[in-house]
Amino acid sequence: MKKMITGAEPYFFKQENNILKKIKQILISGKLAQGPNVKKLEKKISKTFKSKYAIAVNSGGTALEICLEAFSIKGKEIIIPTQTFIASANAVVRAGGIPVFCDIDPTTGCIDIDDAKKKINKKTAGIIFVYMFGIVPKSVITLKEICKKKNIFLLEDAAHGHGGSVGKYNVGSIGDAACFSFYATKILTGGEGGIITTNNLNIKKKCSSLMNHGRSPHNPLFIYSGNNFRLTEIQAVIILSQLRYLKKTLLHRNKIAKIYQKYLNNSLFYTKVVLDKRCKNTFWRYPLYLSKQISRSSLQTLCAKKHNFRVTWMYEPLCHQQPVFKKNIKLPKAEKLIKRLINLPTHFLVKPSDAIQICKNINLVCSNLYAKNKNI
Incomplete structure (x- = not known):
């Protein structure tokens, strides 16, 4: 009997043995966290998605939460489409913000730009654009211009958007920051995992600290109330293998x-x-x-x-x-x-x-x- 075709399934391009060899090397080295593979993944993601910086974390949901906290949204409103995974809205709340739900554009499944514009007010700190099901519409560029004019941030929720683009703009470098997921069903997967991309050095520094318990990069002092949101070396190896394809x-x-x-x-x-x-x-x-x-x-x-x-x-x-x-x-x-x-x-x-x-x-x-x- 022919195997059931499922809705989503990972594929490793017959690289399972190579992945296992690299995992064995990690186990022998004893360097299971904060090692060379995570650093390599961050560099390669930056290059692939055309962003200056990338910060690897343990899920797409925590990527959103860390990023929103880095934007200092406490007590402020964040506009998000109602058609998205609950992680997008939960991240706003966990970072201290107030989610303002927005309708969708039927032609794209993404946020309705006109509805979003109506909901911008003095309390608005930013807008989250979700590339629903991997549809990458030109409306994200329109929203980028609106956000710039209103002096609010644009955050790309790119859990479905790895490798997408609009003309000369790459998903991951359109907004002030972007968050990707490496969950088991995603286009690139490590089983779990996520990554933040940004061209903003201040956002990069704060995200890097928050994902590592709020620790300073210069000394053993803790400057934020962060947590352990780090990606492991084993996950990085799996994602790196998939990134090649x-x-x-x-x-x-x-x-x-x-x-x-x-x-x-x-x-x-x-x-x-x-x-x-x-x-x-x-x-x-x-x-x-x-x-x-x-x-x-x-x-x-x-x-x-x-x-x-x-x-x-x-x-x-x-x-x-x-x-x-x-x-x-x-x-x-x-x-x-x-x-x-x-x-x-x-x-x-x-x-x-x-x-x-x-x-x-x-x-x-x-x-x-x-x-x-x-x-x-």
Whole structure:
């Protein structure tokens, strides 16, 4: 029986033995933390994402928290899209800020720029831009200009955006800082881990201190109330191995996305996000909105049972609807679209022939479900 195609799965380009050899060397050396591999990763990430500095940490969530604390947001408002993983909002709270939830742009799945502009006030310290599902729209450049004009910071939540770009701008160097995740399902993975990129030396210095218990880089004194947010040498080795294949990974993900874009074209069944040719998307997953006439749960069940691939969706309920926040506000675009959102896999274990077959099967299942609902 053919293996189930999952929503996300890591791939190591047949480098498992080389990774294991390097891990063995680390174990023999006894240098498991704060060693040469973490430093090497920081240098290579800076070069790849075109930022002056990079600070490796133990998760994407802590990267956001450390970065926001470095921006001194205590008591201030941070505008974030409601359609994002809860870590984005939690990081604001843990850094002492107040999350202000914003609607999304249906054409990109990213933050609605007009709604964000309306919510900027004297209490606003910054805006977080999330590259949802690896869609990298030109609106991030518009937001960059707005933030500069309003004298507030722009923080890129690039958990899905490794290697993306907008024209001459690389994800990771567009905002005042950016945060990446290396969680098990991400485009680059170390199982866990994260990294902060910035061109701001002061932010770099503060983040480097906060992730190491708040210690001064010059002496054994502690200048901030930080914690241990360090990345290990073993995680760094795994991420470094994957970083070598980032270009190949993104070519593959874009190839799979292009197949979905070509064959999933029935407007009765689907609404697609709008892709700008000037932007290099990373396609952590391929997002699609289903017709109201098609049962999402039925589609998921049938695709898994009959056709052996997973249709997924996530981030529901939205952040402003979660019990920890439960804001009495209406964000109509996000609330409408989250009920119709599905994601298709783009990872390296999805072959082009698999993607074509996925399209054929989804089209067939959607056709049957649409006809069934139409006749009720």
